[in-house]
Each structure stands twice: as C-alpha cells, then as structure tokens.
Amino acid sequence: MARPEAWQMRPESYPFSHLTETRFADLDLLGHINNVSMAGLFEHGGVCSTTASWRSGAAMANAG
Numbered sequence: 312m313a314r315p316e317a318w319q320m321r322p323e324s325y326p327f328s329h330l331t332e333t334r335f336a337d338l339d340l341l342g343h344i345n346n347v348s349m350a351g352l353f354e355h356g357g358v359c360s361t362t363a364s365w366r367s368g369a370a371m372a373n374a375g
Contacts, residue, residue, distance in 0.1 A: 329359045 322328045337348035344352075 327360045327363060329356055329363075331355060331359075 318324050331352060333344060333348070333352070337344055337352075339345060
C-alpha cells in the first residue's frame with residue numbers, strides 16, 4: 312500500500328469528518344480492526360455525512 316500524501320492526513324482537507332469510537336468487538340487480540348467492522352464503520356460515516364448534509368441544507372441546495 313502506498314504512503315498517503317501529507318495533505319491526505321489532514322482532516323481540514325476533507326469537506327466532512329466524524330469521530331467514531333470502535334467497539335471492543337471490532338478489534339482482534341492485537342488491536343487491529345476487523346475487515347467486516349471496517350465496512351460497518353464506512354457505512355456509519357456515510358450515514359453521518361448524509362445526515363449532516365441534510366441538516367445544513369446543503370443537500371437541498373445541490374438537488375435542484
């Protein structure tokens with residue numbers, strides 16, 4: 312896997328960010344996140360992004 316560019320590591324480079332805590336069940340014995348759990352975390356981030364967009368009115372402004 313390629314190293315990310317420096318700008319990719321800065322949260323301000325993205326239009327939306329959301330802090331999500333992992334559950335104990337998401338981790339293996341070495342503290343790595345399970346692949347299936349990652350899919351759920353991505354889904355959760357998408358839902359939070361969509362919800363924030365609707366609440367701010369940005370989704371309605373872009374719909375038309």
